[in-house]
Amino acid sequence: MQTQFNSKHPRVGSSSRKSARVTTFSILAVFLAGLLPSGGAEADSSPTRSSTSISYSNDKQESVPWSIHVVKVSRANPDYEIHSVPAKGRTIGLSTLSEQIKSLPIDLGKPVAAINGDFWIEGRSITGDPMGLQISEGELMSAPTDRVCFWIDTNGHPQMGLVLPLFKVTWPNGAHTLLGLNSELTNNGAVLFTPAVGPSTRTGGNTRELVLEPAGEGAWLPLAAGQAYSARVREVRASGNGSVASGTMVLAVSAELAERLPAVAKGSLLKISMATSPNLSGVKTAIGGGPKLVHHGKPSEWNGHQERHPRSAIGWNKTHLFFVQVDGRQRGLSVGMTFPELTEYMVKLGCEEAMNLDGGGSSTAWVFGRVINSPCYGHERSMANSLVLVYKDKESEKPADPD
Numbered sequence: 001m002q003t004q005f006n007s008k009h010p011r012v013g014s015s016s017r018k019s020a021r022v023t024t025f026s027i028l029a030v031f032l033a034g035l036l037p038s039g040g041a042e043a044d045s046s047p048t049r050s051s052t053s054i055s056y057s058n059d060k061q062e063s064v065p066w067s068i069h070v071v072k073v074s075r076a077n078p079d080y081e082i083h084s085v086p087a088k089g090r091t092i093g094l095s096t097l098s099e100q101i102k103s104l105p106i107d108l109g110k111p112v113a114a115i116n117g118d119f120w121i122e123g124r125s126i127t128g129d130p131m132g133l134q135i136s137e138g139e140l141m142s143a144p145t146d147r148v149c150f151w152i153d154t155n156g157h158p159q160m161g162l163v164l165p166l167f168k169v170t171w172p173n174g175a176h177t178l179l180g181l182n183s184e185l186t187n188n189g190a191v192l193f194t195p196a197v198g199p200s201t202r203t204g205g206n207t208r209e210l211v212l213e214p215a216g217e218g219a220w221l222p223l224a225a226g227q228a229y230s231a232r233v234r235e236v237r238a239s240g241n242g243s244v245a246s247g248t249m250v251l252a253v254s255a256e257l258a259e260r261l262p263a264v265a266k267g268s269l270l271k272i273s274m275a276t277s278p279n280l281s282g283v284k285t286a287i288g289g290g291p292k293l294v295h296h297g298k299p300s301e302w303n304g305h306q307e308r309h310p311r312s313a314i315g316w317n318k319t320h321l322f323f324v325q326v327d328g329r330q331r332g333l334s335v336g337m338t339f340p341e342l343t344e345y346m347v348k349l350g351c352e353e354a355m356n357l358d359g360g361g362s363s364t365a366w367v368f369g370r371v372i373n374s375p376c377y378g379h380e381r382s383m384a385n386s387l388v389l390v391y392k393d394k395e396s397e398k399p400a401d402p403d
Contacts, residue, residue, distance in 0.1 A: 067334035071113040071323040094128040094382035109390030114366040115323040117385035118288040125202040132288015139222035143181040151286035170271040193250040206255035207240030226281030229272040293354040306338035310363035315351030325365035329376040
């Protein structure tokens with residue numbers, strides 16, 4: 001249940017800023033100088049000399065009150081990369097932000113900072129299924145919906161926008177059917193399941209399932225956006241909730257839809273397309289979220305009643321990228337922000353683009369080994385995925401000598 005606060009909402013740029021206390025320290029300089037304890041960086045650590053590449057600040061505005069955590073990263077340093085991390089290593093599920101960071105392959109680099117990711121819905125047959133797009137290390141794990149997405153394009157630039165899934169299977173007679181991906185199977189629908197979903201499809205008893213294997217030497221798993229696949233039917237199952245073995249995919253068709261489809265037998269050849277608009281071929285990192293806060297430098301407009309809650313967001317401009325987390329539902333510390341307030345704050349930071357992420361109990365920020373915000377439930381809540389910033393080459397930038 002969400003808590004509503006009725007206090008007056010001051011503008012970010014109003015006189016309430018005079019009561020703000022901002023604590024800033026250089027993440028990179030502290031880390032490379034070996035000054036961080038094994039437990040990580042304290043949010044209220046004494047300031048040190050700032051790095052030109054990355055910094056963390058805790059903006060406290062006591063008159064509201066707000067406690068806002070900001071990680072600012074220079075886009076000019078190619079040694080920093082953002083990764084979209086699923087909850088269970090390479091499978092869909094739920095885990096805390098700290099657990100997701102630990103699952104990141106060590107060869108990707110040193111985790112520097114992280115923030116929670118996309119929304120998910122409780123009560124679905126596939127626990128932790130993200131509401132929107134997820135591409136992790138190039139693997140397409142979850143389909144986009146009508147919500148805005150964030151991705152890193154093949155030139156290394158952050159992008160935000162709606163992505164339309166054009167996923168389909170073409171049957172032996174040339175007819176085709178639109179597909180979902182690793183999600184709950186609905187009446188009159190079809191869903192493609194990959195090993196990313198876990199050990200089984202969790203579909204109902206009347207479902208027809210086609211176990212697929214590669215046909216020929218073309219592309220196969222892990223699934224990738226924009227790719228086409230040739231598949232051979234290895235097995236036809238008359239009921240649902242079948243296993244998803246390594247190296248195979250399972251095409252599940254609802255009983256209602258199966259009655260209208262051409263007969264498919266063991267050995268039949270199918271064509272599967274995972275096209276999207278815009279084309280996300282080659283994209284290695286993507287995540288869903290929303291709503292859009294700032295686009296092309298223009299803040300979004302908001303109508304109707306707005307409530308304050310814990311918030312998380314990602315934003316950027318031509319020179320920097322920002323992870324922003326706002327604590328909330330804690331009257332003595334921070335009451336949270338409305339979408340208009342969060343939008344205004346992202347503009348104040350200089351963001352030309354910004355997107356909201358999951359909030360509430362999921363809203364979590366992590367910097368060098370520990371959670372640095374105050375989650376509203378008093379502890380980390382399990383979530384579907386996250387965005388993790390890693391530092392690839394710690395030798396490329398040396399820290400300033402500490403004062």
